[in-house]
Amino acid sequence: MELEVIIGLEIHAQLSTKTKLFCSCDNDAFGVQPNTRVCPVCMGFPGMLPVLNAEALRKGVEGAAALGCTIKPFSKFDRKNYFYPDLPTGYQISQFDQPISEHGEVEIELEGGNKIIGITRVHLENDAGKLTHTVNGTLCDYNRAGTPLVEIVTEPDMRSPEEAQTLAKEIQKILRTVGASTADMEKGMMRFDASISMRPVGDEKLYPRTEIKNLNSFSALLKALKYEVKKQRKAWEAGSPSTQEVTVGWLDDKEETKLLRDKESAMDYRYFPEPDLPPVTFTEKEIKDILARIPELPLAKKHRYINDLKLTDAEALKIAESPELYDFFESAVDKGGEARKIAGLFLSVVLARTDWQKTGITPQHVSDTLILQTEGKISASAAKEILNALMEDSEKTAKEIMEERGLEQKSDSGEIDAWVDQVMKENPEVVADIKAGKDKGIQFLMGQVMKMSRGSANPPLVMQAINKKLNT
Numbered sequence: 001m002e003l004e005v006i007i008g009l010e011i012h013a014q015l016s017t018k019t020k021l022f023c024s025c026d027n028d029a030f031g032v033q034p035n036t037r038v039c040p041v042c043m044g045f046p047g048m049l050p051v052l053n054a055e056a057l058r059k060g061v062e063g064a065a066a067l068g069c070t071i072k073p074f075s076k077f078d079r080k081n082y083f084y085p086d087l088p089t090g091y092q093i094s095q096f097d098q099p100i101s102e103h104g105e106v107e108i109e110l111e112g113g114n115k116i117i118g119i120t121r122v123h124l125e126n127d128a129g130k131l132t133h134t135v136n137g138t139l140c141d142y143n144r145a146g147t148p149l150v151e152i153v154t155e156p157d158m159r160s161p162e163e164a165q166t167l168a169k170e171i172q173k174i175l176r177t178v179g180a181s182t183a184d185m186e187k188g189m190m191r192f193d194a195s196i197s198m199r200p201v202g203d204e205k206l207y208p209r210t211e212i213k214n215l216n217s218f219s220a221l222l223k224a225l226k227y228e229v230k231k232q233r234k235a236w237e238a239g240s241p242s243t244q245e246v247t248v249g250w251l252d253d254k255e256e257t258k259l260l261r262d263k264e265s266a267m268d269y270r271y272f273p274e275p276d277l278p279p280v281t282f283t284e285k286e287i288k289d290i291l292a293r294i295p296e297l298p299l300a301k302k303h304r305y306i307n308d309l310k311l312t313d314a315e316a317l318k319i320a321e322s323p324e325l326y327d328f329f330e331s332a333v334d335k336g337g338e339a340r341k342i343a344g345l346f347l348s349v350v351l352a353r354t355d356w357q358k359t360g361i362t363p364q365h366v367s368d369t370l371i372l373q374t375e376g377k378i379s380a381s382a383a384k385e386i387l388n389a390l391m392e393d394s395e396k397t398a399k400e401i402m403e404e405r406g407l408e409q410k411s412d413s414g415e416i417d418a419w420v421d422q423v424m425k426e427n428p429e430v431v432a433d434i435k436a437g438k439d440k441g442i443q444f445l446m447g448q449v450m451k452m453s454r455g456s457a458n459p460p461l462v463m464q465a466i467n468k469k470l471n472t
């Protein structure tokens with residue numbers, strides 16, 4: 001039986017805000033003492049009143065808009081009730097029937113061509129705390145309780161684990177591009193739940209799915225999905241595909257899934273409107289302004305780099321990936337110089353240093369250096385030397401380094417002529433060979449002149465001088 005894989009994702013990403021979603025506690029609790037970023041609101045004390053963080057709302061809708069979603073003029077918050085020690089209020093404040101946005105799409109690049117994946121909805125909600133299970137009991141840290149999340153729900157449009165991973169990576173890039181989230185997997189800023197089912201090819205209906213909860217790396221996402229595909233394929237081939245929806249967890253060390261709950265014990269969240277928060281509304285103009293703020297997205301950027309700026313695929317992919325890289329690159333291109341060559345210097349020289357951002361090197365430095373090279377004032381190797389020197393001392397200009405180190409190429413034709421004359425006089429047999437048709441000798445003469453000038457002669461001018469003399 002030929003089977004088709006159906007995958008949908010739910011992605012939670014923490015918004016990069018100063019404070020939590022409904023209180024003024026610090027949102028950045030990475031590496032701090034447990035339970036030191038808490039207050040009565042995020043601890044759910046009786047009588048507390050949540051207030052919506054405007055920055056979180058703005059970043060949430062910008063993220064949603066970048067995922068192609070329609071921003072809704074009216075949305076509201078709802079309580080999602082469940083009881084668990086990581087949730088001090090006993091309910092999560094989320095959005096149920098009226099999310100901030102819906103109906104988006106994201107384009108991904110696959111080997112066989114591009115594909116559009118539908119985004120069902122993007123909504124805002126607060127996160128729960130973190131539990132650490134030890135031999136002596138469970139420890140609760142509420143620093144994360146109340147931090148702002150966007151939940152991104154996709155359509156079941158993916159047909160392989162690899163497609164799901166590609167989409168997850170693309171969404172990470174998009175969230176970073178708009179500055180909605182750092183989407184840092186290592187810090188738990190982005191997590192996935194994946195739903196997967198299979199069906200015979202040609203069948204239109206969907207079969208009961210398995211939901212894999214809390215995958216916190218791209219590799220775990222891929223591995224868990226591959227594991228489930230194998231498992232479900234076996235069940236289908238044995239004639240006993242799952243007849244009910246189940247929720248499983250992924251055990252990274254054992255590389256297998258574990259049943260968390262089946263349909264009978266599925267949660268009833270008893271959603272109801274959050275009475276302490278007013279609905280969120282946007283005017284048409286506000287929505288238009290949000291859309292106008294969305295910058296060029298990673299895939300479009302990559303294609304523009306390849307098509308308009310003539311970068312290679314690999315260069316474009318690398319630079320378009322993160323704001324630190326493309327902001328620097330585009331700024332250098334704006335200052336002048338051929339984009340393709342700026343990309344070359346940037347990637348091969350500047351990025352060769354992992355601490356390049358701390359060196360103080362500027363787009364102006366890269367542009368100036370390239371222009372010196374393009375004008376024939378310095379050689380390619382001198383350009384590298386200058387950039388490396390600028391990363392040691394970024395107070396200087398490219399020109400100052402060139403002068404200090406005597407890297408300027410000689411373009412004085414009198415001096416070049418004299419060197420060429422001398423080299424030709426010293427190598428009469430080579431000159432005779434060239435005149436007899438052995439062109440290879442020209443490279444030899446060229447090398448001798450460069451050596452005599454200690455690398456300072458401008459190679460095209462040397463070549464010109466040699467050809468002129470051979471022809472007279």
Ligand code: ZN
Pocket residue numbers: 020023024025037038039040041042043146
């Ligand atoms: Zn708080």
Ligand code: MN
Pocket residue numbers: 012125151
């Ligand atoms: Mn959620």
